[in-house]
Amino acid sequence: xxxxxxxxxxxxxxxxxxxxxxxxxxxxxxxxxxxxxxxxxxxxxxxxxxxxxxxxxxxxxxxxxxxxxxxxxxxxxxxxxxxxxxxxxxxxxxxxxxxxxxxxxxxx
Amino acid sequence: xxxxxxxxxxxxxxxxxxxxxxxxxxxxxxxxxxxxxxxxxxxxxxxxxxxxxxxxxxxxxxxxxxxxxxxxxxxxxxxxxxxxxxxxxxxxxxxxxxxxxxxxxxxxxxxxxxxxxxxxxxxxxxxxxxxxxxxxxxxxxxxxxxxxxxxxxxxxxxxxxxxxxxxxxxxxxxxxxxxxxxxxxxxxxxxxxxxxxxxxxxxxxxxxxxxxxxxxxxxxxxxxxxxxxxxxxxxxxxxxxxxxxxxxxxxxxxxxxxxxxxxxxxxxxxxxxxxxxxxxxxxxxxxxxxxxxxxxxxxxxxxxxxxxxxxxxxxxxxxxxxxxxxxxxxxxxxxxxxxxxxxxxxxxxxxxxxxxxxxxxxxxxxxxxxxxxxxxxxxxxxxxxxxxxxxxxxxxxxxxxxxxxxxxxxxxxxxxxxxxxxxxxxxxxxxxxxxxxxxxxxxxxxxxxxxxxxxxxxxxxxxxxxxxxxxxxxxxxxxxxxxxxxxxxxxxxxxxxxxxxxxxxxxxxxxxxxxxxxxxxxxxxxxxxxxxxxxxxxxxxxxxxxxxxxxxxxxxxxxxxxxxxx
Numbered sequence: 111x112x113x114x115x116x117x118x119x120x121x122x123x124x125x126x127x128x129x130x131x132x133x134x135x136x137x138x139x140x141x142x143x144x145x146x147x148x149x150x151x152x153x154x155x156x157x158x159x160x161x162x163x164x165x166x167x168x169x170x171x172x173x174x175x176x177x178x179x180x181x182x183x184x185x186x187x188x189x190x191x192x193x194x195x196x197x198x199x200x201x202x203x204x205x206x207x208x209x210x211x212x213x214x215x216x217x218x
Numbered sequence: 219x220x221x222x223x224x225x226x227x228x229x230x231x232x233x234x235x236x237x238x239x240x241x242x243x244x245x246x247x248x249x250x251x252x253x254x255x256x257x258x259x260x261x262x263x264x265x266x267x268x269x270x271x272x273x274x275x276x277x278x279x280x281x282x283x284x285x286x287x288x289x290x291x292x293x294x295x296x297x298x299x300x301x302x303x304x305x306x307x308x309x310x311x312x313x314x315x316x317x318x319x320x321x322x323x324x325x326x327x328x329x330x331x332x333x334x335x336x337x338x339x340x341x342x343x344x345x346x347x348x349x350x351x352x353x354x355x356x357x358x359x360x361x362x363x364x365x366x367x368x369x370x371x372x373x374x375x376x377x378x379x380x381x382x383x384x385x386x387x388x389x390x391x392x393x394x395x396x397x398x399x400x401x402x403x404x405x406x407x408x409x410x411x412x413x414x415x416x417x418x419x420x421x422x423x424x425x426x427x428x429x430x431x432x433x434x435x436x437x438x439x440x441x442x443x444x445x446x447x448x449x450x451x452x453x454x455x456x457x458x459x460x461x462x463x464x465x466x467x468x469x470x471x472x473x474x475x476x477x478x479x480x481x482x483x484x485x486x487x488x489x490x491x492x493x494x495x496x497x498x499x500x501x502x503x504x505x506x507x508x509x510x511x512x513x514x515x516x517x518x519x520x521x522x523x524x525x526x527x528x529x530x531x532x533x534x535x536x537x538x539x540x541x542x543x544x545x546x547x548x549x550x551x552x553x554x555x556x557x558x559x560x561x562x563x564x565x566x567x568x569x570x571x572x573x574x575x576x577x578x579x580x581x582x583x584x585x586x587x588x589x590x591x592x593x594x595x596x597x598x599x600x601x602x603x604x605x606x607x608x609x610x611x612x613x614x615x616x617x618x619x620x621x622x623x624x625x626x627x628x629x630x631x632x633x634x635x636x637x638x639x640x641x642x643x644x645x646x647x648x649x650x651x652x653x654x655x656x657x658x659x660x661x662x663x664x665x666x667x668x669x670x671x672x673x674x675x676x677x678x679x680x681x682x683x684x685x686x687x688x689x690x691x692x693x694x695x696x697x698x699x700x701x702x703x704x705x706x707x708x709x710x711x712x713x714x715x716x717x718x719x720x721x722x723x724x725x726x727x728x729x730x731x732x733x734x735x736x737x738x739x740x741x742x743x744x745x746x747x748x749x750x751x752x753x754x755x756x757x758x759x760x761x762x763x764x765x766x767x768x769x770x771x772x773x774x775x776x777x778x779x780x781x782x783x784x
Contacts, residue, residue, distance in 0.1 A: 142338040149334045160488040161495035168487025175457040177486035183323040187540045198533045
């Protein structure tokens with residue numbers, strides 16, 4: 111992702127004019143906002159569930175001791191890692207490949 | 219480690235009492251000198267000083283000092299985890315679970331859930347635009363003076379509150395674990411942190427954090443294996459035994475069998491931590507958005523070469539931090555099962571010997587004996603050092619890079635001079651940290667970590683998001699709008715129960731919720747927006763016109779500054 115200084119401005123203008131660049135930015139932005147909203151809504155729901163219905167959260171799973179709150183809490187920890195992994199996978203894979211293709215073409 | 223002592227201020231000092239329920243007060247009694255722990259900690263110090271020496275040889279210019287010459291995303295993720303997981307989480311969460319059960323996990327989740335926000339909204343843009351500090355990013359297209367001044371003030375405020383809480387906590391923790399006097403402890407922490415940052419800069423800081431993270435994760439994993447071996451590697455058995463122990467305790471306390479069973483079951487569900495939903499959400503948002511605005515965390519993005527590695531850093535940081543919090547949860551329940559009825563660890567009244575935060579320490583002793591207790595104590599000390607070193611480095615860079623080089627010298631500072639200023643600042647900060655640690659020794663510093671998060675969420679985060687994502691943002695909007703966020707977060711915190719009642723001693727708070735973030739963050743966004751759209755100055759036109767170029771670079775990394783010298 112480097113550029114030579116002598117045509118620095120030129121490549122920036124060419125990339126900015128490339129329709130694939132606009133599409134990439136749009137897709138990546140949409141993806142990151144969707145995941146942000148999923149994160150915020152999930153977390154707010156979790157906190158609200160605790161705030162509004164503690165007895166429900168304390169309900170045991172089946173006939174055991176493990177409660178719904180424990181399961182949901184661990185799901186929050188795992189889910190937080192998972193949603194990061196989903197973003198990094200697509201951003202470092204598909205999005206970076208698309209960007210590299212644009213930069214390679216426009217630098218040529 | 220047996221002497222009876224009621225600590226409390228420990229938890230307090232480390233910030234785990236941000237929620238209203240967890241506040242504990244009391245004095246800390248010094249423990250007998252623990253030589254195993256001191257020797258193990260000495261080993262850690264020897265290794266980190268050796269690394270610092272090697273780093274010092276390679277720290278020749280400002281870029282080396284601020285970024286450490288570049289590490290991988292995996293290493294940076296570990297360093298972020300090392301920077302973020304405090305001794306408080308380790309001792310505080312496990313002890314909270316030992317006492318009340320489930321609630322500790324609610325804290326833990328709050329501290330983790332900010333990381334995806336950092337990843338989705340700011341990480342790659344931050345890396346593509348910035349060079350040394352997050353102020354590089356927010357001031358990219360703006361007039362440097364006002365925006366950098368805002369960022370530097372905000373950094374210093376956030377770092378100061380965080381640092382005071384860490385220093386006071388460190389003094390108390392070390393008194394407790396090592397049996398050293400408070401003043402020694404504070405001076406050792408301040409002195410070592412100065413040496414790391416002064417000579418080794420970011421390179422040494424990164425490695426201190428990486429080594430500490432590995433030690434903490436290995437130590438906690440070993441403990442969890444000990445706990446799980448005890449209960450036959452079944453979580454259900456762990457929880458069932460914990461409830462059985464709590465039932466037995468309640469029966470011993472004179473409750474009827476029915477009441478005792480109900481009281482014991484309560485550890486499996488949320489308890490008193492979340493009282494009113496507004497406070498809970500507000501506190502949650504402060505943690506979540508504050509993480510995305512902590513200057514010492516944001517600074518770590520410039521240690522990796524590009525956006526790709528920056529994203530990997532966060533994924534790894536999230537993996538390790540999430541893993542760590544999952545471990546603390548198991549350790550809390552493990553402590554209930556394994557130490558509750560042992561008179562070596564718990565007195566006749568059921569209180570932990572050595573103080574309220576000692577659960578995991580006793581568990582370490584129960585599982586691994588004196589040697590392992592020494593190891594875990596050394597890890598806790600190392601943890602504090604790693605956190606304060608990161609804080610000091612980010613404050614030093616705010617003064618030398620943002621104020622001195624960019625504002626006072628208008629970007630024309632001699633790099634050698636800038637490096638000298640950062641080192642002088644580091645010395646002053648080290649001395650200031652020691653003095654503050656002494657001044658605040660007897661103070662209630664419970665609110666300080668949550669205040670640091672609230673300030674970061676209300677000042678830095680809105681400015682960062684608006685400058686990166688909104689074309690219309692102007693110099694005035696960013697600098698003054700961010701100022702509104704900081705002021706409102708600070709003001710509302712002063713009027714809230716955590717200061718107005720707990721520190722100043724008034725009967726009823728003027729602002730009823732424990733955290734201001736739910737109000738101050740939207741207010742900051744609104745202020746940035748309003749001031750920007752009303753801004754008709756010539757500079758505003760330049761700011762808006764600069765957006766496309768900034769956007770292009772933030773999305774593509776064309777022209778990116780390397781993490782290494784260039």
